[in-house]
Amino acid sequence: MYNTKGVFKDGQLVSxxxxxxxxxxxxxxxxxxxxxxxxxxxxxxxxxxxxxxxxRANKMLNNGKLGQYNINGRTKAMVACYPGSGSHYVxxxxxxxxxxRCITAIYYLNLDWDVKRSGGLLRIFxxxxxxxxxxxxxxxxxxxxxxxxxxxxxxxxxxxYHTRYAITLWYFDAVEREEACRRYExxxxxxxxxxxxx
Numbered sequence: 779m780y781n782t783k784g785v786f787k788d789g790q791l792v793s794x795x796x797x798x799x800x801x802x803x804x805x806x807x808x809x810x811x812x813x814x815x816x817x818x819x820x821x822x823x824x825x826x827x828x829x830x831x832x833x834r835a836n837k838m839l840n841n842g843k844l845g846q847y848n849i850n851g852r853t854k855a856m857v858a859c860y861p862g863s864g865s866h867y868v869x870x871x872x873x874x875x876x877x878x879r880c881i882t883a884i885y886y887l888n889l890d891w892d893v894k895r896s897g898g899l900l901r902i903f904x905x906x907x908x909x910x911x912x913x914x915x916x917x918x919x920x921x922x923x924x925x926x927x928x929x930x931x932x933x934x935x936x937x938x939y940h941t942r943y944a945i946t947l948w949y950f951d952a953v954e955r956e957e958a959c960r961r962y963e964x965x966x967x968x969x970x971x972x973x974x975x976x
Contacts, residue, residue: 785809786807786808786809786857786859787807787808787809788804788806788807788808789804789805789806789807789808789858789867790804790808791803791804802868803867803868803870804866804867804868805860805861805864805865805866805867806858806859806860806865806867806935807858807859807861808856808857808858808859809856809857810853810854810855810856810857811854811855811856811857811945812825812854812855813825813826813854813855821855821857821945824855824885824945825855825947828883828885828922828947829852831922832849832852832881832883832949833849836849844881847880847881847951848951848952848953849880849881849949849950849951849952850950850951850952850955851949851950851952851955852947852948852949852950853879853947853948853950855945855946855947856945856946856947857943857944857945858943858944858945858946859941859942859943860898860935860938860941860942860943861941862938862939862940862941862942863939864897864937864938864939865937865938865942866934866935866936866937866938867934867935868934869903869932869933869934870932870933870934871927871928871929871931871932871933872927872928872931872948873927873928873948874928874929875958876928876954876957876958877954877955877958878950878951878952878954878955878956878957878958878959879927879928879948879949879950879951880926880927880928880949880950880951880954881924881925881926881927881948881949882924882925882926882927882931882946882947882948883922883923883924883946883947883948883949884900884922884923884944884945884946885920885921885922885923885944885945885946886917886918886919886920886921886922886923886943886944887919887943887944887945888917888918888919888942888943889919890919891916891917891918891919891942893916893917895939895940896938896939896940896942897936897937897938897939897940898917898935898936898937898938898939898940898942899914899915899916899917899935899936900914900915900916900917900923900933900934900935900936901913901914901915901933901934901936902914902915902925902931902932902933903931903932903933904930904931905929905930905931905932906930917942917944927948
């Protein structure tokens with residue numbers, strides 16, 4: 779799928795999509811999949827399984843902070859490829875602007891990955907951890923990772939020297955997503971040119 783012309787595009791930023799220095803910030807190539815495509819049946823199965831985990835955890839008793847969210851939807855699956863050659867993604871937050879994303883779920887597809895040779899480590903800087911403590915996650919095959927999408931978990935993908943694949947889903951909190959959509963509509967309508975009556 780990666781080598782099919784036109785399927786993967788350069789990754790974008792939530793804001794400043796026209797930046798000329800994008801490659802110095804983010805070096806992955808991505809495509810969006812809903813899981814029903816004929817060539818992506820396994821991704822569809824993965825999406826269903828991750829959905830089931832999220833729904834069950836969100837409805838469990840005594841589920842801590844997750845219980846404060848009303849998870850009612852998600853994005854399509856973002857399939858990302860870091861094509862090697864030191865491609866990376868600098869430290870960032872998935873949801874810096876309260877767009878509704880509350881949980882990030884990442885599934886890794888990298889067989890026999892050796893982080894010492896191939897790089898591509900995911901480093902998370904959890905809010906509230908003292909000093910220089912970080913969570914280092916190796917992108918090994920069949921690993922599924924969940925973390926908060928907001929400012930609690932800034933993270934980076936360190937330079938990858940071999941081709942590195944991941945599938946990411948973001949789950950929405952209904953209240954924050956609804957407010958984000960209203961905010962977007964207000965901003966969009968305020969930038970439309972006013973019609974002048976004759």
